[in-house]
Amino acid sequence: GENVEQHPSTLSVQEGDSAVIKCTYSDSASNYFPWYKQELGKRPQLIIDIRSNVGEKKDQRIAVTLNKTAKHFSLHITETQPEDSAVYFCAASPDKAAGNKLTFGGGTRVLVKP
Amino acid sequence: NAGVTQTPKFRILKIGQSMTLQCAQDMNHNYMYWYRQDPGMGLKLIYYSVGAGITDKGEVPNGYNVSRSTTEDFPLRLELAAPSQTSVYFCASSPGTGGIWFGSGTQLSVL
Numbered sequence: 652g653e654n655v656e657q658h659p660s661t662l663s664v665q666e667g668d669s670a671v672i673k674c675t676y677s678d679s680a681s682n683y684f685p686w687y688k689q690e691l692g693k694r695p696q697l698i699i700d701i702r703s704n705v706g707e708k709k710d711q712r713i714a715v716t717l718n719k720t721a722k723h724f725s726l727h728i729t730e731t732q733p734e735d736s737a738v739y740f741c742a743a744s745p746d747k748a749a750g751n752k753l754t755f756g757g758g759t760r761v762l763v764k765p
Numbered sequence: 766n767a768g769v770t771q772t773p774k775f776r777i778l779k780i781g782q783s784m785t786l787q788c789a790q791d792m793n794h795n796y797m798y799w800y801r802q803d804p805g806m807g808l809k810l811i812y813y814s815v816g817a818g819i820t821d822k823g824e825v826p827n828g829y830n831v832s833r834s835t836t837e838d839f840p841l842r843l844e845l846a847a848p849s850q851t852s853v854y855f856c857a858s859s860p861g862t863g864g865i866w867f868g869s870g871t872q873l874s875v876l
Contacts, residue, residue, distance in 0.1 A: 684865045685863075693869075694855060694870055695808070696867075700863065752813055755808045
């Protein structure tokens with residue numbers, strides 16, 4: 652089955668700096684890569700996603716890049732703000748095939764220091 | 766739309782007891798899932814369903830059972846609760862492509 656590894660496990664940045672989280676996946680059949688943000692005690696919420704036919708996608712201060720050949724994808728947060736502090740999870744899925752099951756990485760705890 | 770609704774929010778069980786975690790969605794999604802999240806860890810898939818009457822095992826199914834008699838409901842049954850089942854349980858649903866949407870979770874402690 653799919654295996655997703657995520658690095659780093661913790662990330663501390665100064666407010667206004669950029670944060671980058673990297674994930675690798677093992678199954679070449681995966682073609683959908685979402686990112687979730689989970690605040691303390693809350694449910695994971697989808698913040699951005701990318702499909703394998705796209706190399707990069709941006710939404711305001713967040714962007715995701717995908718290198719399908721190398722089987723890795725990354726989340727970039729620019730101009731970080733204190734409200735960006737949370738745990739971020741990457742995931743991979745073969746999309747509709749095999750039930751659209753998401754396999755999650757272990758998470759990155761991001762702390763933005765004011 | 767309420768989205769994905771889970772009950773209860775919190776529960777304490779004694780070792781060996783059984784319980785059912787309820788999950789309902791009102792988005793007419795065919796796909797539903799149960800994940801567990803241990804403290805400080807990622808999410809592990811327990812069971813999933815691609816439609817009413819169809820269920821399949823995920824990564825960590827031992828000690829759990831599910832049923833899917835309607836599109837809306839996807840209950841998770843714990844038989845003979847063990848301390849290793851202490852976790853936060855998230856139900857989720859999906860239209861089949863794209864992301865999945867999570868419920869607010871059930872925090873379960875087995876003592």
